[in-house]
Amino acid sequence: MASRILKSLFATVKISKTGTQLYSQDVRTVTLIPGDGIGPEISAAVQKIFSSAKVPVEWEAVDVTPVKAPDGRMVIPQKAIDSVNKNKIGLKGPLATPVGKGHQSLNLALRKTFNLYANVRPCRSIEGYKTPYDDVDLVTIRENTEGEYSGIEHVIVDGVVQSIKLITEVASRRVAEFAFRYAVANNRKSVTAVHKANIMRMSDGLFLQCCREAAEKFPEVQFDEMYLDTVCLHMVQDPKKYDVLVMPNLYGDILSDLCAGLIGGLGVTPSGNIGENGAAIFESVHGTAPDIAGQDKANPTALLLSACMMLKHMGLGTYGSKIEKAAFEAIKNKETRTADLGGKATCSQFTDAVCRYVD
Amino acid sequence: MAAYRSLRLEKYFFRNNLNKRSILGTSAVLRGSYSQPKQNEAVDQRRQFSRHTGAKYGGRYTVTAIAGDGIGPELMGHVKHVFKVADVPVDFEDIYLDSAHDADTDLAHAVLAVKRNRVALKGNVETKHLKPGFVSHNLLLRVSLDLFANVIHCRSIPGVSTRHGDVDIVVIRENTEGEYKSLEHENVPGVVESLKVITRESSKRIARYAFEYARQQGRKKVTAVHKANIMKLSDGMFLDTCRQMAAEYPELKFEDMIVDNTCMQLVSRPQQFDVMVMPNLYGNIVSNIGCSLVGGPGLTAGSNIGSDFAIFEMGTRNTGKSIAGENIANPSAMLMAGVELCRYLGLARHADVIEKSIWRTISEDKVHTPDLGGTATTSDVVHSITQKVQNEMRKW
Numbered sequence: 001m002a003s004r005i006l007k008s009l010f011a012t013v014k015i016s017k018t019g020t021q022l023y024s025q026d027v028r029t030v031t032l033i034p035g036d037g038i039g040p041e042i043s044a045a046v047q048k049i050f051s052s053a054k055v056p057v058e059w060e061a062v063d064v065t066p067v068k069a070p071d072g073r074m075v076i077p078q079k080a081i082d083s084v085n086k087n088k089i090g091l092k093g094p095l096a097t098p099v100g101k102g103h104q105s106l107n108l109a110l111r112k113t114f115n116l117y118a119n120v121r122p123c124r125s126i127e128g129y130k131t132p133y134d135d136v137d138l139v140t141i142r143e144n145t146e147g148e149y150s151g152i153e154h155v156i157v158d159g160v161v162q163s164i165k166l167i168t169e170v171a172s173r174r175v176a177e178f179a180f181r182y183a184v185a186n187n188r189k190s191v192t193a194v195h196k197a198n199i200m201r202m203s204d205g206l207f208l209q210c211c212r213e214a215a216e217k218f219p220e221v222q223f224d225e226m227y228l229d230t231v232c233l234h235m236v237q238d239p240k241k242y243d244v245l246v247m248p249n250l251y252g253d254i255l256s257d258l259c260a261g262l263i264g265g266l267g268v269t270p271s272g273n274i275g276e277n278g279a280a281i282f283e284s285v286h287g288t289a290p291d292i293a294g295q296d297k298a299n300p301t302a303l304l305l306s307a308c309m310m311l312k313h314m315g316l317g318t319y320g321s322k323i324e325k326a327a328f329e330a331i332k333n334k335e336t337r338t339a340d341l342g343g344k345a346t347c348s349q350f351t352d353a354v355c356r357y358v359d
Numbered sequence: 360m361a362a363y364r365s366l367r368l369e370k371y372f373f374r375n376n377l378n379k380r381s382i383l384g385t386s387a388v389l390r391g392s393y394s395q396p397k398q399n400e401a402v403d404q405r406r407q408f409s410r411h412t413g414a415k416y417g418g419r420y421t422v423t424a425i426a427g428d429g430i431g432p433e434l435m436g437h438v439k440h441v442f443k444v445a446d447v448p449v450d451f452e453d454i455y456l457d458s459a460h461d462a463d464t465d466l467a468h469a470v471l472a473v474k475r476n477r478v479a480l481k482g483n484v485e486t487k488h489l490k491p492g493f494v495s496h497n498l499l500l501r502v503s504l505d506l507f508a509n510v511i512h513c514r515s516i517p518g519v520s521t522r523h524g525d526v527d528i529v530v531i532r533e534n535t536e537g538e539y540k541s542l543e544h545e546n547v548p549g550v551v552e553s554l555k556v557i558t559r560e561s562s563k564r565i566a567r568y569a570f571e572y573a574r575q576q577g578r579k580k581v582t583a584v585h586k587a588n589i590m591k592l593s594d595g596m597f598l599d600t601c602r603q604m605a606a607e608y609p610e611l612k613f614e615d616m617i618v619d620n621t622c623m624q625l626v627s628r629p630q631q632f633d634v635m636v637m638p639n640l641y642g643n644i645v646s647n648i649g650c651s652l653v654g655g656p657g658l659t660a661g662s663n664i665g666s667d668f669a670i671f672e673m674g675t676r677n678t679g680k681s682i683a684g685e686n687i688a689n690p691s692a693m694l695m696a697g698v699e700l701c702r703y704l705g706l707a708r709h710a711d712v713i714e715k716s717i718w719r720t721i722s723e724d725k726v727h728t729p730d731l732g733g734t735a736t737t738s739d740v741v742h743s744i745t746q747k748v749q750n751e752m753r754k755w
Contacts, residue, residue, distance in 0.1 A: 129625070132522035150556070153592040159559035163593040165538070169549035196640075198486035198495050201545040203553040229647040233675060235624060236651040250586075254619050254644055261623030 031083045032059045034104035036068065037288025038298035039187025043093050045300040045351040046307050054353040055311065055319045056144035059082045068120065076109055076168060084114060084279065089314060091307055092283040095291075111144060114286075116131045116273035116281060117171065118178045119252065122309070123259040126268055128332030129208065129341050134178045138242045140259055142252020143175040143207075144273060149249045167203040167248060169210060173349060176207075178274065190222035191215070194231050194255065196246035207248055230253065235262070242353065260285070267340050270305035280313055282306040296346045299338040301327060304354070326357035385468060385667035411704045412667060416754045420704050423472045423479035424451040425500075428458050429678030431482020433686075434693035437741045438480065441694060444745045445752060447701060447709045452476060452648030458485045458497060466496055470503045473668055481672040481698055482693075485680065494541050497676065502535050504670070506663035507561060508568045509534040509642060511674045513649035513659055518722030519731055521654050526651050529578065529634045531569040532642020534663055536561050560601040569601075569636035569662075570608045580612040584621045584637035584645060597638055650674050655691025657730045658721075662694035662703070664670065669703055671696040683694060685744040686736045689728040691717055694744065 028357035032042040062083045066074040084090050095106045110116070119142040125134050132210070154165040162232055175191075184189050193211040197204040222346040228251050234241055239262055239317075247253060266286040273281045276308055284302035292298060306325050311320030330336045336353035337343025411420065424439075426432040442449055456469040463485075473479045486495040509532040515524055523740035540553040566583075582603040587594040593605050598615055604612035616624070618641045624631065625648050635645060650659045673692040682688050694717055701710035720726050720743040727733025728740060 059479075111636050133626075149589050151589070153590065155592060159596075160515040160595050161557050161593045163555040163557070163590050165555060166554070167551045196538075196643075198540050199498065199541065200543065200553050201493070201541075202545060203551045204648060206549075229643050229675065232622075232644050233651045234649040236648050237655060250640075254622055254641075257619035258622040259624060259646070263628040265623065265627065 010051070022034070022169070027056045027058050027216050028316075029058045029060050029087045030310070031080075031087045032061045033080070033090060033092040033095075034061060035093060035288065036096040037290045037293040039093030039095070041286060041294070041296065041302035041347055042284070042298050042303045043091075044293060045347060046091070046303050048351055049323060049354050049358065050307070051302065053319055053323055053326075053358045055315075055316065055323075056313075057316075064110070066106070066109075076106070076113060081113060084281070087285060088277070088279045089310060090281040091303070091310055092281055093303060094284055094286055094288040095277055096288045103126075110281065111273065112275075114275045114279050114281065115145070116275040116279070117143065117145050118175050118274045119256070120182065120272045120274060120309075121259065121269060121285075123256075123263050123269065123358065125263050126331055127328055128330075129264045129268065131264050131271070133239055136239045136259070136262050138186065138239065138259060139186075139244045140252060140256040141175065141244060141246045142180045142256055143246075143248050144252075146171050147249030152344060157274040165203055165250075167206050169206060172207045172210035172248075173214065176211040177217070177244060179211075179244060180214050180218040181219055183244045184218060188244045190224065190243045192231070193223070193224060193225040194228050194245055194251050196228050196251070198227065204248070206231065211246060213299045224275045224337045228255075232258065235259070239295075264341070267299050268301045268305070270302060272306065273310050274313075280310070282310040282313075296348055297339055298347045299340050300347060300351065301331065301341075302339075323354070324329065326354045330354045360600055361423055363633060365545070379722065384536070388409060411477060413475075414548045415428050419448040419450055420478070421450050421476045421645060422700065422704075423469075425454050425456050425469055425481040425484075426478060427456065427482030427678065427681045429483065429683045430688040431457070431678065433684070433737065434673075434688060434690050435482060437690045437737065438693055438697045440741065441713060441745055441748060442697065445709055445713055447706060447713075449700075449704070449706075451480075454479075456484055456500075458487065461487075461493075461496065465563045466499055469496075469500060469511055473504055473670065476547065477668045478703060479668075480693075480696060483671050483672065483676050483678045485678050489615055493598060498539060498541065500670070501663055504665055504668045505535060506665040506670060507535050507564055508648070508664045509661055510572070510664060511649065511659060511661045513645045513646075513653045513674075515653050516721050517520045517729075518725055519654040519658070520530060520592055523629050523652050525627045526649070526652050528629065528632045528652075530642060530646040531565065531572065531636045533561060533565040533638050533644060534642075535639075537639030545673070554591075555593060555640075557597055559596060559600060562638075563604065564596045565636060566601045566604040568613060569634060571576065571632045573611050574608060575644075578611070578634050580614065580633040581608075582621075582632055582635045583615040583669045584618050584635055584641050585611070585615060586618050594638065608655075616646070621645060625649070625652065636738070655689070655730050656692065657728065658691050658695070660692055660699050661698075662699050669700075671703070672673050681742040687729050688737050688739060689717065690737050690741055690744075691721065712748055713744075716744045716751065719747050720744050 013159050034040045054236055060083055062080040062286055064076050067076045067077050090301050119173040122139045123136055125136045146166045148165045150166040155161050179191050195204040197208055256270050260266050271285045284306055286302055308320040308324045336345045338345055338350050424435055426435040454469050454472045456465050459478045484496045486492055511530045515526045536556050538555045540556045545551050569581055585594040585598045587598045629652050651657055656675040656677050661672055661674035663670040679688055698710045698714045724743055726735045726740050726743045728735055
């Protein structure tokens with residue numbers, strides 16, 4: 001008990017229970033997936049900032065463009081899979097899902113291959129970027145593997161379609177316990193389960209039951225449950241009410257994007273996908289923006305903040321906070337803000353500014 | 360100065376002419392009179408908008424009143440009071456459907472009463488989702504009466520301080536199917552499947568309603584909200600149906616948007632939206648966001664319209680359990696539901712008097728209950744509204 005308190009006083013913030021405490025001299029290798037469109041430039045920006053902050057991280061860039069497997073299916077190249085399995089941590093830029101035959105959504109494929117069961121999106125108001133909402137500070141944790149996105153659909157008869165929403169006890173329990181562990185590890189006060197059990201009594205009821213059982217294991221965290229529509233209603237009026245939100249897939253998708261909208265959009269929102277056995281892939285959730293690719297106009301904030309989240313997950317929280325602070329300083333200053341946030345700086349100017357603030 | 364201010368409010372309030380602000384009826388639409396090319400423009404305007412198909416006894420309508428739980432009973436009492444002061448020719452038939460009266464027979468009586476009177480005003484019935492085998496009675500009522508369209512008009516009211524101004528969104532939500540089919544089963548212990556059913560018939564019906572509404576009310580744009588990139592068959596069919604319907608209304612702009620992007624846009628730039636049509640669950644989310652953009656659950660009414668029946672209620676369907684009996688609930692939403700009820704019955708003049716009084720109370724006199732940041736009680740607000748109604752009635 002005492003050793004636990006001591007450890008928590010001196011340890012940096014971690015998300016996963018597995019993984020050992022690192023000494024700062026150890027250089028960790030992280031898989032980098034630059035992505036498409038503006039992906040390569042923002043990945044380069046992040047690498048530059050990391051090197052000027054002297055973060056002990058080595059990058060291993062891989063390409064996840066699907067290749068044809070011997071059996072004819074389109075799969076992620078084995079090299080990429082091996083890399084992530086070895087390094088356990090990845091940083092991903094925006095991927096373009098090719099339209100048309102044969103390609104599964106790449107994001108979906110990554111999620112399935114590495115069993116990424118929880119999507120974490122911390123939403124915090126950015127000081128430099130004014131939105132109608134200040135003081136937003138919440139985290140949405142979304143079940144990432146099942147629910148409404150199971151992709152099981154059938155045409156019963158012509159004109160009648162059914163889509164199956166799958167909720168399992170295993171997955172619900174996993175994400176509920178993760179939510180509470182995250183809350184404890186990051187000093188959050190309460191966890192709210194978001195559901196629609198008045199209508200979907202069995203499925204959301206099962207999810208709620210798992211959340212309740214997980215809550216009993218973590219009595220120091222306050223737990224309550226709220227209907228999805230009530231959460232939306234209050235979120236738009238007073239986002240300060242909420243702390244950590246945990247929910248099934250579809251509600252999580254919508255609510256996490258709603259919260260991203262509160263703080264300024266997908267261009268400034270970090271996101272992390274946590275898998276089992278300590279694996280995690282952090283990503284920027286915006287699109288590939290092919291219209292501004294290669295023109296040095298992109299805003300690397302989302303990828304940068306996701307990378308900071310990654311550092312916190314790896315136990316390198318001090319570096320993460322330093323870079324985060326530098327990024328917020330750069331956004332606060334109108335001269336160094338990128339165009340999408342209302343400033344005039346280019347991507348490289350913003351990157352240089354962050355490097356300056358880091359030192 | 361006060362006269363000028365009230366004139367400005369009048370202009371803001373009566374932006375279009377009187378008829379355009381009533382609820383669109385559906386019978387003519389569904390009987391196919393709009394599927395033919397526009398040959399008979401000289402249609403009786405009153406017949407278009409007064410859709411009540413029930414009987415009138417001695418010039419008075421009978422409306423089923425289902426008070427429900429929480430703040431329902433007190434607000435229903437206030438509506439009856441305001442109706443009395445405004446001399447609205449409506450008699451209420453009280454039906455008890457709430458947490459104390461939750462047997463199947465109670466529900467059957469309620470359904471029969473609404474079928475008898477064709478129209479109802481309703482509070483929200485609490486759903487005890489912990490009780491096994493219990494299906495929401497609000498849902499069962501809507502489905503038994505086939506009230507396929509839920510229409511919620513979210514309008515910014517001057518005088519209510521919100522983060523966004525100039526919001527004027529109509530959310531039209533499919534009300535009977537989709538995720539709310541209550542078809543669930545447990546195949547294997549620990550694995551639950553819930554079915555979401557989308558049919559082309561219902562999608563066509565709601566799309567037709569939405570586009571007709573937009574045309575009749577002089578709106579410019581219809582946005583279909585969906586998640587067809589993931590649910591390709593179900594939401595894909597809904598989206599295709601909307602697109603096909605849009606082809607019949609070339610004067611209206613049609614666009615579609617994925618639901619998570621819609622939510623993001625709603626909290627950053629809600630002024631871009633006009634009429635929005637969507638399946639059931641997304642409608643739940645978007646309507647709640649819309650209501651809170653304009654000031655919260657206390658201000659907006661919701662109409663559930665079917666081809667033969669209609670039920671009017673508060674837009675966000677809350678029981679308000681935590682503030683029941685404390686005299687702090689905002690009566691505006693329930694009173695606005697009463698206003699929509701009057702329009703549906705063809706009592707446009709009464710509707711305008713009550714609506715104007717509500718708006719004047721909120722915007723000019725700023726009698727605000729705690730949910731709007733004020734300190735007034737429910738009774739204060741109702742008193743202010745009835746005073747204005749009385750003044751208006753003297754002019755008749």
